[in-house]
Amino acid sequence: MRAAALRGTRGSTRRVWVAVLCGWFAAAWLPLPARADADAGKAKAQVCVACHGPMGNSTEPDCPILAGQNARYLYLELRDFKEGRRSDPRMSPAAANLSREDMQDLADYFAAQKLVPVRFKSDNASIEAGRKKAAEVLCTMCHQGGFSGQNEIPRVTGQPYAYIVKQLQDFRSHTRTNDGGNMASVTRNLTDEDIRNLAAYINNLQ
Numbered sequence: 001m002r003a004a005a006l007r008g009t010r011g012s013t014r015r016v017w018v019a020v021l022c023g024w025f026a027a028a029w030l031p032l033p034a035r036a037d038a039d040a041g042k043a044k045a046q047v048c049v050a051c052h053g054p055m056g057n058s059t060e061p062d063c064p065i066l067a068g069q070n071a072r073y074l075y076l077e078l079r080d081f082k083e084g085r086r087s088d089p090r091m092s093p094a095a096a097n098l099s100r101e102d103m104q105d106l107a108d109y110f111a112a113q114k115l116v117p118v119r120f121k122s123d124n125a126s127i128e129a130g131r132k133k134a135a136e137v138l139c140t141m142c143h144q145g146g147f148s149g150q151n152e153i154p155r156v157t158g159q160p161y162a163y164i165v166k167q168l169q170d171f172r173s174h175t176r177t178n179d180g181g182n183m184a185s186v187t188r189n190l191t192d193e194d195i196r197n198l199a200a201y202i203n204n205l206q
Contacts (some may be wrong), residue, residue, distance in 0.1 A: 041109025044102055051090060055113040061162035068115030073154045074107035077178075086178040117158030122200035130201025133194050137186055147202055157205040164199035 045056070048066070052058045056066030066074065080086040081095035082103070098106075134140070142153050149155035156164065170176035171183035172190060190198070 037105050038109045038112050041105035041107070044106055045109055047094070048106070056110040057113070057116040058160065059118055061118075061160045062166060064159055064163050065115060065117065066110040067113035069111055069155055070149050070151060070153070071107040071111035072151045073149065074110055075103050076152050078103040078106065080178045086176065115155075115158055117203070118160055119158075120161030120200065120203045122161070122204060126197050126200040127204055128201075129193075130197035130199070133190075133198055134201060137190075139186075139198075142182065147205055156202050159203065161199045161203040164202055165195055168195045168198065 048056070051060060051063045052066050053060070053063075056069070058065050077086065078095050078098060081088065081091045082098055084092075086092075095103075139147065142150075143156060144150050144153070147155065147157040167176065168183075168187055168190065169192075171179070172187035172195075174184055177184065187195075
């Protein structure tokens with residue numbers, strides 16, 4: 001009985017800690033300025049098509065789908081690429097000369113597009129294992145039900161399987177650190193199999 005009580009206490013402490021992390025991350029950014037111009041964003045987004053696909057629906061396994069992503073998250077990621085808090089051999093130079101207005105316009109445009117997910121063929125056992133792991137590490141405390149995201153927390157449902165795997169690995173290895181340390185804490189005890197299962201589950205969410 002004492003062991004059960006201890007497990008309950010640890011579980012409650014963990015939930016509180018995750019909630020604190022999510023709250024800190026959300027409070028760490030200033031609000032976006034004035035509303036962006038989605039029409040201007042459409043014109044500016046033509047250069048993004050080569051990697052991210054028409055209207056932000058990438059079919060490249062290592063490129064994220066931008067369509068339907070949260071505008072605030074998109075703006076902040078572009079800003080991080082521009083200012084060096086996040087690094088990528090393609091995105092860092094692409095964002096280097098973007099103005100604040102450019103980033104707002106692009107974010108607003110892509111957020112308004114309809115997500116067309118590219119499903120990765122995963123077996124049911126991997127998807128179910130991923131579902132259980134997601135519940136265990138309390139993913140939806142930040143990413144919300146259905147992994148739809150909120151504000152600066154990204155929508156990850158339907159993202160390419162390989163991209164999800166890569167980002168989780170990068171957070172675990174501290175290669176990607178522009179989230180205030182939240183995801184490093186979540187991923188530090190994940191095995192490679194856990195990561196693959198989580199990617200299978202998230203990619204196949206409807």
